Amino acid sequence: MNPVLEAVFFYLFAGGAIAAALGVAFARVPLYAVLSLVLAMGFIAGLFALLQATLVAWILLLVYAGAVLVLFVFVVMLLQLDKAEPGAHPASKAMAALVAGGVFAVLMTLGRPVTGIPAMNADPQISGGTEAIARLLFNRYLVPFELTSVLLLAAVLSIVVLAKKAKA
Amino acid sequence: MIGPEHYFTLSAALFAIGLFGLLTRRNSLLVLLSIELMLNAANLSFVSLAAHRGDLAGQAVVFFTMLVAAAEVTVGLAIIMLLFRKHGSVSTEAARNLKW
Known part of the structure; x- marks a missing residue:
């Protein structure tokens, strides 16, 4: 694929996935959080397709966005969880942000060098x-x-x- | 050029957002939802490294992760339904005892 086009699609899907993930973490109404996750799954499936992983992309869309999240919507509606939930205490929110930020920093410093290991195959372009x-x-x-x-x-x-x- | 490090950064960011949701949500349904987001963030780095290294084993692992996650969600939602029948609430604070 054209590298410029690939970059455009990557940033489009990545931005969408981050925005939808923020919706999952912050949406006040439970149904909106579930629908945000459906959206996030759609963007992640797009990224899988960009990586030539067609089978897992389709499974993600059909099994996850299709079946599992419909089950979530079903439970939300059955239990009538349409009221906005009370937000967490600001102190516990700050603590959670600290922990999440710490985990992100650890992943970026310890995990990211893994991506620098050179490929095993001469031709790393594989199709799934x-x-x-x-x-x-x-x-x-x-x-x-x-x-x-x-x-x-x-x-x-x-x-x-x-x-x-x-x-x- | 988009390399595996771009995908890894995105997946770490999604994982951290999911972790924040997991720690702050009080509705047990939304806690489960945050766990799903974290699982898929890990799946993303598996697939990107599989593509980078030319090894399909990473995609096979994602297949298994999705299977286990589907089983986990169905059992988790059944437990949440029981919790709601017992306490009339799905708040994590309502679940104080294991036995009934």
């Missing part, structure tokens, strides 16, 4: 199409992939148990 990811999942990661079905079964069973207990 469905076939390439499927080959990886069904060969090298076959056991963890099969184990996820156990995890999903455990999640389904736990929800059935939780729902039953509430009725009794």
